[in-house]
Amino acid sequence: MKNSASKVYLVGAGPGDPELLTVKALNVLKKADVVVYDRLVSQEILDMIEPGATRIYVGKAASNHHLPQEDINALLVTMAESGHTVVRLKGGDPFIFGRGSEEAEYLTDHGVGFEMVPGITAASGISAALGMPLTHRGLSTGVRFVTGHAQAGVGLDLNWKSLADEQTTLVFYMGLSNLPEIATNLMAEGLPADTPAAAISKGTSDDQRQCIGTLGNLPELVVDLDLPAPVLIVVGRVVGIAETLNWQELPYEDANGALQFPKEVERTA
Ligand SMILES: C[S@@+](CC[C@H](N)C(=O)[O-])C[C@H]1O[C@@H](n2cnc3c(N)ncnc32)[C@H](O)[C@@H]1O
Incomplete structure (x- = not known):
């Protein structure tokens, strides 16, 4: 009933x-x-x-x-x-x-x-944790959330031409294992290899790790650093701005009243 x-x-x-x-x-x-x-x-x-x-x-x-x-x-x-x-x-x-x-x-x-x-959503929370906007006047007129997941045995079925736009920030969810394919396809459609790009692992948690590089070298950096899932990939000129902003997380009190100092954001050129 x-x-x-x-x-x-x-x-x-x-x-x-x-x-x-x-x-x-x-x-x-x-x-x-x-x-x-x-x-x-x-x-x-x-x-x-x-x-x-x-x-x-x-x-x-x-x-x-x-x-x-x-x-x-x-x-x-x-x-x-x-x-x-x-x-x-x-x-x-x-x-x-x-x-x-x-x-x-x-x-x-x-x-x-x-x-x-x-x-x-991961894109909003993680970009804030990195001090990185998803849109910024003069750098990015929009943002696209894109799946980086493909069915087993099938390549990613995405409209790469429309994605390869320097004015748009791209956020790839579930894109860790297909990152080389993502980077290759975007570059083949004309997105410059030096477009800033970031990979963020376990974003906003105490175990957050990230690397910042370019579309051309991010796949290699991610392998070198052995970033564990879940990983979010952000591609676009806004990624570069994270390094220019004087963004700081202030020390804060934990649940026991002890003062905690946020971890340094590790960056890889
Ligand atoms: C199935 S999707 C779920 C997305 C979720 N509904 C959201 O709105 O964030 C899982 C993917 O989201 C991303 N993701 C979610 N949480 C994350 C985190 N804390 N750090 C990095 N990536 C994350 C990763 O790309 C992961 O593969």
Whole structure:
């Protein structure tokens, strides 16, 4: 028997730093009795879930889906129909390369309502952490979020001609393993090899590492530094501005009141 009041909250957890969780997301999380969460949700955010709530981990590493998407969809419906307050918690924003809209469609098809609680997507959170704008007057007239993920055995199916635009900032999600192909295709369509480019690993977390180079040398730098996933790739003239801005993160007090000094941003020319 369906519970007509059943509802699933599709909630974005942000890119990693627990302080980048929205107030609305935290409020919803506190009232959840079931939380279905992904691999990219940080431990600090999971620690905010009420102790009595049921936590269900559903994946997903790139080629190792813990639970197939169809099963996740069905699980959300079952939980909601049982009368639970369900939070579907995802890294970043659920509607940006997060399959949040697929889950919303499935819920709708099965008569279960949903509410969307947006999160800070990796591009916004990470560019702020680097002191790097995504657009800047005179350097970039727009920004494109692009998938760098290809189906197994098939190359990336992207419109490289339209992407190779010096006025546009490109942010590649899931592009780590295809970075050489991405760089080669953009350069083949005329984007200069010296276009500034950055790769950021585990952005906004305590383990954040990044390298800044050019479109021509970034694939090699990433291999040399052995940057672990998740990695975000940013290509465009705005990347160069990060090094010119006098951006500083001030010392801050941690949860125990101790003064913490932010790590130096490592840069690779
Ligand atoms: C499946 S997509 C999920 C994106 C997420 N919904 C968002 O809005 O940020 C996963 C990709 O997002 C990027 N990503 C997410 N969080 C990241 C982080 N903390 N550091 C670096 N890249 C991240 C990586 O490119 C990763 O492969």
